[in-house]
Amino acid sequence: MKRVVKRQTGMALILMLSGIMLVAAMLDPGLPTNYWDYPSASQGVSPHDWSKLEADLRPEACAQCHVEQFDAWKNSLHAHAYSPGLVGQFPAMGHINANECLVCHAPLKEQLYDNDESMDASILLRLKHQEGFDRDANLDAEKLPLRHSGVSCAVCHVRGGERFGPPSTTSGAIGKQQTSAHGGFTATTAFEQSQFCASCHQFPQSMAINGKPLENTLTEWKSSSFPGKGVTCQGCHMPDRKHEFRGIHDPDMVRKGLDLKLTQQKNSANLTITSKWIGHAFPTYVTPKVVIAAEAKDAKGVVLKQWQWEVVREVEYNNGWQEVRDTRLMPGESRAFIAQSLPAKAVKIRYWVRVIPDNFYKGIYHSLLEDKLNPAAATHIRRANRQADKNDYLLYEQEMAISAMH
Ligand code: HEC
Ligand code: HEC
Ligand code: HEC
Ligand code: HEC
Ligand code: HEC
Structure with a gap:
């Protein structure tokens, strides 16, 4: 009898310990600390067992499997952030200063200009490409560089070739997830928080004019009643995770x-x-x-x-x-x-x-x-x-x- 009890206690202890380990494995990894560094780390070369489609960072490639997100995003201003009003100012600025604007308008290392020549060529190319993004575009014929897709899918979701996204709404699982494509993805609740939008929609307080930075959106949100009600930027601008990003233009x-x-x-x-x-x-x-x-x-x-x-x-x-x-x-x-x-x-x-x-x-x-x-x-x-x-x-x-x- 005594022995049985002992065995049960032992089992319970093992279960409890493995329970702790399970909890530890499920700790939210968050975003890598350099996620919003500028310029971002290069996406590098994709693993050799990936298909051409999985390795392709352009939104039209993501669209082949993520139709809903693409169809909403392509009508948002994020898709049009590499705009005429932006690039039209670049020749007078030169590529080094222009890259400073791309911090928010097209921030991936792959999107930046190497020199004035590549910038000038891109500005000419942008003149010819006005029609927006098409899910049915021929990915082999289409040679538009990644920067033309502005605040593209990869800007928010890909670093060093790895996909990051919110936890699934059904399982809620966090950390590394296996999927049938692009080597899985890392799920983190960082995507569900207002802070996620801050690197482009909030200036530091040190840049304040009359106490308020030119972009002060996160601070304004923090002092409103919405955080208390659990209403984030995403709650209003991405209802049910829809990639609409509608604002003052709508x-x-x-x-x-x-x-x-x-x-x-x-x-x-x-x-x-x-x-x-x-x-x-x-x-x-x-x-x-x-x-x-x-x-x-x-x-x-x-x-x-x-x-x-x-x-x-x-x-x-x-x-x-x-x-x-x-x-x-x-x-x-x-x-x-x-x-x-x-x-x-x-x-x-x-x-x-x-x-x-x-x-x-x-x-x-x-x-x-x-x-x-x-x-x-x-x-x-x-x-x-x-x-x-x-x-x-x-x-x-x-x-x-x-x-x-x-
Ligand atoms: C060949 C198909 C395919 C392509 C191409 C593809 N994905 Fe995926 N992706 C999947 C599958 C399958 C999943 C797992 C199921 C799901 O969550 O939709 C997934 C999951 C994800 C997730 C996690 C979703 C979540 O629940 O958090 C993100 C983010 C993501 N992909 C982004 C991208 C981006 C960005 C691109 C383009 C650069 C891309 N994917 C290209 C098939 C693809
Ligand atoms: C990488 C930088 C970046 C990130 C991250 C980012 N945005 Fe934006 N956002 C921009 C830029 C740049 C524009 C303006 C695009 C243009 O018109 O050229 C914009 C435009 C918008 C607009 C449209 C504004 C209008 O005038 O109608 C909304 C709404 C918006 N963003 C919401 C969000 C939300 C919500 C998040 C977080 C989930 C977010 N953004 C994350 C860069 C970013
Ligand atoms: C900190 C992020 C950030 C940086 C850096 C930034 N922008 Fe923007 N830009 C935005 C956001 C956000 C909007 C949308 C504002 C709105 O709709 O009210 C925007 C809108 C614009 C627009 C009007 C919409 C469009 O795309 O035609 C122009 C033009 C523009 N920016 C040019 C520039 C130039 C030039 C620079 C560099 C000198 C620059 N931006 C740097 C965030 C940024
Ligand atoms: C400005 C940043 C931003 C851009 C650009 C962006 N996403 Fe997202 N995406 C998010 C955020 C934030 C969430 C989580 C929203 C939430 O939890 O409310 C998300 C969620 C997702 C999910 C999970 C959807 C679900 O229902 O679980 C997928 C898949 C995805 N995005 C793919 C894409 C693709 C493909 C593109 C380009 C067509 C794209 N995203 C562009 C920020 C972005
Ligand atoms: C309770 C809903 C709600 C929340 C929360 C919210 N927004 Fe908005 N947002 C709106 C509405 C409605 C508009 C259109 C009216 C306006 O422009 O103020 C808007 C407009 C915008 C614009 C357009 C530019 C401008 O000058 O107004 C941007 C950019 C934006 N929101 C970003 C954000 C970000 C980033 C957050 C989180 C820090 C956020 N929003 C939180 C509802 C919301």
Whole structure:
């Protein structure tokens, strides 16, 4: 009897120990500490038993097996980060400075320029390739270098030839996983955390202007109520892991983030805008501008009075960067845009909200076009400018009858 008990205790001990070992094996490996180093480590040569397709880092190759992610990503701005507005500025900068821009726009070692000649060739090639990414592209004929796919699949998922990704939603298993392709992958919850987006969407505090870096998205998120509710960047920008990355350029995304309510109080009208589902300032960067306008009209439709407000963070260079104004809406904030003292003859008031997503860049393009640019650069910048104009949109429009009580 005694002996049996002893044996059972021994077994339990072994089970317990192996339990500890299991837990140890399942400790989340996280991302390698040099994951976001710049430039990244080279992806190197793939193991010889991999197929050509598995070794290919271009998004069209990943698309052959990861259709859903590719189809969403190709319509996102990440896929278009190697843009005309970016490369059009490069000839005047030279390849060393241009590589500094690629830190966020195309950061893999394989995406960088070796010299000015390779940069110039790439800028010419980009002029001819405007059509975007196609899952059915002939991978053998297509010779577009990896940098043209900007914030490509491999930028977020591949280092040193190894795939990294989030844990499977069904098993939740972390660490090295076996799969039928590319030698498996390493699963880590780092992909599910807001910090994952920081290396390109958050500047260090040392680069602050009036206390706030130009890119301050992660810090804004941290001081909002969203971390407490478990809502990460991915939760809003990659719902159900979809690679959409929709933002200020997408009217429906912006409408989803805001609540707009038009009312009348005595002799004023009031549009109240609430930031209800935006995990950072609206908008988070200095680049967009949001214009709110109102006009009061008489019975014949003649405009009697107009109002205008701007939601923007504006900075200017004047012996160093200065903040001119910051009228953005913080997460959860409500603000009333009030049309005061409605004229006695007014019978209607109309409010509308316009979004200019690339306001800051339009200014840059206009001043660049005044300079002498080389022909390829000028073509790129003109294209970027046309596209920026097309990106403007009407977010909201509402007309309300004014009651006689005013
Ligand atoms: C020949 C088919 C094939 C190709 C090509 C391929 N993969 Fe995969 N990949 C798989 C399979 C199979 C799995 C395991 C099943 C799954 O999770 O989808 C996988 C898993 C992954 C995962 C882990 C998914 C998770 O659950 O976390 C990532 C990330 C990934 N691949 C990225 C890529 C990237 C990036 C490329 C292109 C550079 C690529 N793959 C090319 C077949 C492929
Ligand atoms: C390697 C750098 C990099 C990483 C990592 C990265 N981004 Fe981006 N992101 C960019 C760049 C560059 C752009 C702008 C692309 C362009 O328009 O040229 C961008 C654009 C966006 C936009 C579109 C903004 C708009 O104006 O509409 C969203 C949304 C976004 N990123 C969200 C995310 C989220 C969420 C993550 C983390 C899961 C993330 N990004 C990780 C570099 C990055
Ligand atoms: C820290 C990351 C980062 C670096 C470094 C960076 N960018 Fe960007 N860039 C972004 C993000 C994020 C956006 C998207 C902003 C938005 O949509 O509001 C963007 C947007 C742009 C755009 C407008 C969208 C487009 O692609 O046409 C241009 C032009 C641009 N950047 C040029 C540059 C240039 C030139 C440099 C180098 C001097 C540079 N960027 C360096 C992150 C970066
Ligand atoms: C800006 C970074 C970024 C880019 C670019 C990107 N991914 Fe992802 N990917 C992520 C993140 C973050 C997750 C995890 C999201 C989550 O857990 O909410 C993810 C998840 C995945 C998964 C697992 C999906 C699942 O349902 O479990 C696969 C597979 C994948 N990505 C493949 C790709 C492919 C293929 C591309 C290019 C077409 C790509 N990714 C581009 C950041 C990125
Ligand atoms: C609660 C949902 C939510 C969360 C959390 C969230 N966002 Fe957004 N984000 C939005 C909405 C809605 C927009 C469109 C309105 C806007 O531009 O502010 C947006 C816009 C953006 C843009 C467009 C550029 C701009 O000037 O606004 C970028 C880039 C971005 N988000 C990145 C991030 C990153 C990085 C995180 C995490 C640190 C994050 N977002 C967290 C909802 C969210």
